[in-house]
Amino acid sequence: MLEQVDLTQRTEKDQYKKEAAGLKERLSSLQQEIKGAKLPVIILFEGWGAAGKGSLISKVIINLDPRGFQVYSIVPADSAESRKPLLWRYWTKIPQQGQISVFDRSWYQDISVAKLEENLSDEDIAARTASITTFERQLTDDGYLILKFFLHISQEEQKSRFNKLLSSKNTAWRVTDLDRKRNRQYDRYYRLFDQMLESTNTPNAPWHVVPCEDKYTAQLFIFRTLVTSIEEALRQKQAPAAPAAGGIVVPDSFAMKPMPKLQDVRLDKALTDEEYHEKLKKAQKKLKKLHNELYQARMPVIVAYEGWDAAGKGGNIRRVAAALDPRGYEVIPIAAPDKAELAHHYLWRFWNHMPKTGHVAIFDRTWYGRVMVERIEGFCSTSAWQRAYQEINEFEWELHQWGAVILKFWLHIDPDEQLRRFKDRQETPSKQWKITEEDWRNREKWGQYETAVNDMLQYTSTGFAPWHIIESQDKKYGRIKALHTMIAAIEEGLANR
């Protein structure tokens, strides 16, 4: 893409002033429209060193109300960030509806300069590129506008700008050895950037290569692109919604493990008190030892608990947690999303809770809310939940690629058992806080949930993140099965490292 850019373009100052004034004013009022329309916007800047990134970003944001945007400078990952999944630090910085996130460098560092400077293989780059295009597609599918600018200058121009910076004591420190190396090896980086641009120039998030040898030309180019792209996105948002897609987006990138239908699951499995206590003690001891080992191996573990109300998630989680060192695990309870969570992509809040390598994250309810309660209660559009099976598999694939062991438990009981437990809760003062009106309302929708759960089991039980049905009619049996399943998965994960 780079060779198509004419770097000789020049704009006169007068001409610039005339045109820029109107564009700046329009940009400023568009920000109010973005807010009104609840459009989330990502603007990212990549490009050559000394192409003028800092001052171009400054020229853009100076026209914006600071209540509506945030600038993020992406430098190489620090020690804490390195222990999170690759996309974690980008997902956690996406804007909420009506807001703008400006990225000064971005995830594109991970598939461009990182190749030469961290010695990545072509396979690594291909995998990361796929992660990035998926990330951007998930956002634009959710209504995000992504504007990607690449600031282009020639090798000679870059060299002369570096020399100018080096000639003054005040600015010389800005030119690093790495910058100078990159200038000497301009051709190698050129090919790298060009490949990056080509492979990620998607229709939903296209690149805009900015000729930056003349500052007025560059500024006008960016102002114009911002104004026309934002106006277009606002028009699309106001346009009547497209007819709903034709049913569930059946995930086809991943092989699925066959799962039984819920109605075929036998619930008569049980343990005596003695069996239970003996097995519990043994399993907890084993898990404690494995926690130690996975910590040393820096292997992250993600456990997702779903299940019927009163199926015993809390008690089950407690038996697992009791075996773990509190410094190395966290239980993340997922309630109805709050205002900020609702205003972001639904996966944002789960990305925010990803553990460090070597840690265990236990989710008490999960991202599967999208295809259960949100589907049934109409909290998201039909096409949103129909698309979610694929998105969730992609999400879990990211975590798997990062090296995580992923366990997903469906705690299963039958409606009669649920009724017994509800009544018990209602009649026991110390348990009354556990039962709400909503639980009774959900119970009336047992059939709808059963359909949704069967779809979920069918479409999201991948080889790398399979579902495990935990028969919990007998709580003791369910707890031991969850512990044993975790132990087996962690042992397998450790063996495969």
Place this chain on the structure above:
Amino acid sequence: MLEQVDLTQRTEKDQYKKEAAGLKERLSSLQQEIKGAKLPVIILFEGWGAAGKGSLISKVIINLDPRGFQVYSIVPADSAESRKPLLWRYWTKIPQQGQISVFDRSWYQDISVAKLEENLSDEDIAARTASITTFERQLTDDGYLILKFFLHISQEEQKSRFNKLLSSKNTAWRVTDLDRKRNRQYDRYYRLFDQMLESTNTPNAPWHVVPCEDKYTAQLFIFRTLVTSIEEALRQKQAPAAPAAGGIVVPDSFAMKPMPKLQDVRLDKALTDEEYHEKLKKAQKKLKKLHNELYQARMPVIVAYEGWDAAGKGGNIRRVAAALDPRGYEVIPIAAPDKAELAHHYLWRFWNHMPKTGHVAIFDRTWYGRVMVERIEGFCSTSAWQRAYQEINEFEWELHQWGAVILKFWLHIDPDEQLRRFKDRQETPSKQWKITEEDWRNREKWGQYETAVNDMLQYTSTGFAPWHIIESQDKKYGRIKALHTMIAAIEEGLANR
């Protein structure tokens, strides 16, 4: 304090089981009461290595609903944390009302082991100790319950526990060289810990030293202390509020700079367009250079903008921001607090926004809302805002000690000028979003705000964080004065490093 603890205490297993069962159950139900009473609780664990911290914390949290607590493990500050004020990583982790934060090690590392291991002077330790007691006092004044446990064992016991860990391949890695050094130098650390306990054993946040040579004794001690302390805190919360304190808590720890009353400020200062453009260009160029220098010197700068509605804060901030590199500054707009912010200590959200060293944070409205809008609208209790002048001075003192340059601007206009600007906003379509019903309501309270602002100027204009009145009747004059004031303060800050 340590010598008073009897380490020979033992508890029989049967005795433990009998008593612990009831305490655990009580603890579990107390968590519901904490939630109901909106009591925020901090439980921290310090002590000797191998005293059993991990398993004791585990025994506590296993009784708790994970929706109501969070465990934080404090290890030495990483590179990102080191660029924040000392207390930043603790302030950002305080619980909200009704929640529990459990700290596995804490701020006490900074005044105990840090003394020997980071070679701190007695003065450093004294300053940090003062910061910590202030921090805890601000929290308990706001209704927080702080429970501090120190886990005590003897040198011999510690040595034998280390040896046991070292004897197995699976646990040997847990004993570091530093642990062994600390065991050899037990006496030195003993004196250090003892001094730490003595100097921070305040009535509002006392220490509980736990005899940990026998695990049942230790567990019972902790359970009993938790139950009695939480019950006591809940009783106090339900007790009728004490009569309001007698007026403003006049800050006496800091010398104040005398400030004029608002009515004595002359508002006839103005600049012609030519003067303005010439001065603006020059000042922005100078500030740009200084931004470069303060970045290299790793000096943080905090700018607080307050002022009458329509005094021109936005435009003034924009002229400052235009001179800055977007990678090194952030504008933080402060609106009415959201739900999570309301449920924390009011300073929490400002701590969350502290810049890194070498960066500039510009606050568009600030923590002074406590003594203006919250005072006038009754959003906090009388004693809360009356106490806030002292708290705010302490807060700014922390930032000053960290090395920050602190600038506080009051943008001043008179009521007639405000009316002109309100009307102009209402009549200009592109400005209408800037004016709300609330602005008109605030205007009616001009007199109350004037009293509050005069109090604020009188009680919070310290030598290290003085107020600057920015006459903004003429916006051009106000912008240049703000720029010049910033330039002078940054130059002085750089000269004093």
